[in-house]
Amino acid sequence: MYVVCVTIRVKDEFVDQFIEASLDNQSNTRKLEAGNVRWDFLQAEDDPTRFFLYEVYRSKDDFPVHREMPHYLRWRERVEAYMAEPRVGLRYHNIAPMDDHWNE
Numbered sequence: 001m002y003v004v005c006v007t008i009r010v011k012d013e014f015v016d017q018f019i020e021a022s023l024d025n026q027s028n029t030r031k032l033e034a035g036n037v038r039w040d041f042l043q044a045e046d047d048p049t050r051f052f053l054y055e056v057y058r059s060k061d062d063f064p065v066h067r068e069m070p071h072y073l074r075w076r077e078r079v080e081a082y083m084a085e086p087r088v089g090l091r092y093h094n095i096a097p098m099d100d101h102w103n104e
Contacts, residue, residue, distance in 0.1 A: 008083065022075065
């Protein structure tokens with residue numbers, strides 16, 4: 001498994017629009033991308049402008065496929081103006097749970 005964690009901070013006035021755009025990206029990723037295992041979308045409890053994306057792909061090769069999908073490209077273009085600062089993405093190789101235990 002290959003994990004991508006993204007921290008995002010948006011401008012106050014764009015929080016609702018960012019959530020709407022990100023929910024579209026999340027739902028289409030889950031529906032249309034066989035290589036995606038999990039896509040969590042979180043909002044900070046103490047700062048409603050801070051978000052965290054937790055994405056799990058079957059392999060490292062599945063992530064570049066995601067970045068070429070129409071829903072991702074639409075999301076990236078739409079949210080660019082909403083960002084209060086550049087988003088920060090970190091990439092990880094999964095150790096646990098094992099590949100066949102993600103739904104347990």
